[in-house]
Amino acid sequence: MTFPLFALMLCVFGVGTSEYVIAGILPGLSSDLGVDIPAAGMLVTAYALGVVIGGPIVTIATARIQRKTLMLLLMAVFIAGNVLAAVAPDYWVIVAARVLAALVHSTFVAVGIMLAVNMVPEGQSGTAVAKVSLGLNLATVLGVPLGTFIGEQYGWRATFWAVAGITTAATLLVAAVVRPAEATGGGAATELKVLGNRRVQVAIVMTVLGSAGFGTVFTYIAPLLTDVTNFSTTTVAVLLIVFGVGSVFGTMLGGKLADRSLMPALCGLLAALTVVLLLFGAAAPVQVVAAVLVFVFGAASFSIIPGLQARILTAAAGAPTLALAVNISAFQLANAGGSWLGGQVLDTAGVRWTTVAGAAVTVLGLALGLLELARDRRARAGEAPAATGSTTPTATVG
Structure with a gap:
């Protein structure tokens, strides 16, 4: 895997970890915010709805933005959503934070795939998609257990800080090594x-x-x-x-x-x-x-x-x-x-x-x-x- 593809995969790893890790920190989160487990579980539903609704809207609104620039902007919004979740004073703020992060999810992954496909020779788009998607697999295998462990040891807010840190590092790496690509x-x-x-x-x-x-x-x-x-x-x-x-x-x-x-x-x-x-x-x-x-x-x-x-x-x-x-x-x-x-x-x-x-x-x-x-x-x-x-x-x- 080339370094630019690794940078894109690392971004997807951070996004996937943020999406899935909520299941591992629900008990601590619900106890701290004073809501029951079903209410805390609605954070999963809120994220999914944000992805479904936000994907088409955000993609249409940003159709003419240069692809690398757009990806950096989307990651900035995603990082902001996780930081807001880490400092959320109550349940409804964290719901808003999860929706904010989810709104850019689909567009971000789509742009990441487009950038990855632009990096490989013609006829290797499937491999490029697989390498970027590998970030989601690693989020399941490594990111969720690690995020759950951090939440158990240092509290659920630390998990969101960790995700924000990983995605910030990945975004800086994308800025440094991924070449620009015009909007298609x-x-x-x-x-x-x-x-x-x-x-x-x-x-x-x-x-x-x-x-x-x-x-x-x-x-x-x-x-x-x-x-x-x-x-x-x-x-x-x-x-x-x-x-x-x-x-x-x-x-x-x-x-x-x-x-x-x-x-x-x-x-x-x-x-x-x-x-x-x-x-x-x-x-x-x-x-x-x-x-x-x-x-x-x-x-x-x-x-x-x-x-x-x-x-x-x-x-x-x-x-x-x-x-x-x-x-x-x-x-x-x-x-x-x-x-x-x-x-x-x-x-x-x-x-x-x-x-x-x-x-x-x-x-x-x-x-x-x-x-x-x-x-x-x-x-x-x-x-x-x-x-x-x-x-x-x-x-x-x-």
Whole structure:
């Protein structure tokens, strides 16, 4: 990984840690601010809503700003949000702080992806996306446990100060080593027009379906492993780290496969995730097999992310920033929808059946991907008579 890509990945690591670590510091935060756990848990909902609402609005409003300059501005707002959270005198101020940080989340990640893609040779966009997205994986594996530890030792405010410090260092590194890149497309009007592209719309729906299948199961993975597999809570904590390691492996593999052959790879990975979810449910009572499948589940779930983002890049060529931001917001909606679906299944049929529900949602994403793959191949076949030169097909199907 080059130093500029590392700088972008470190920014994403800070953003991901800030988003996820709230779960680890909720007890101390709720006690200190005098609110109950459900009220404190609304900070997660507030952040998600901020991401979903803020992504399109902020992206449209900043469409003509030079990309590196925009990223530095977005990171400054994000840092301010975490500093405000660290000094918040009451519950409602910290809610406002979380929303402030969330408003720039989608646009920041989208711009980071665009800057990363500009740094690599043509045909390596999937790998570039994977390297930037690695920051989210590391946030889960390293950032959240470390942030939780800091919160337990020094208080929840120290966690927000730590996140602000990491993101400040990462922002300074971006300022020093990332080369400028002009805004793509023709401004807000062009970006909005891209959202009317059928291929972009389908790619966003694929993101929702593929990610919702993951969310349906992962939200309830702890009760699945304790109640069905009979692991202790301590073992489950270790297995969540194993899941995180699998996610790192899957992200990098998914990026490489997306560069080699985008839509065939994406369809294959969605099929693999469907199978893994079904196997997870079937083998959940067998501890050794379930432990292995936790790693495989992490790998399969995150392997689809580079391909989903790369599909947006190819479908929205010329003005991809807003489409990417909306797609990032779609991940949030998918996780929320998956959590809701899993909760309904858990209440009516039991936690083990969340894996079947997750597989059913994922297979819808697979079906949509196969339809797009067939459409792409028909389109290329129709263009073939007009082509000149070699008839060897290219490796990547966009």
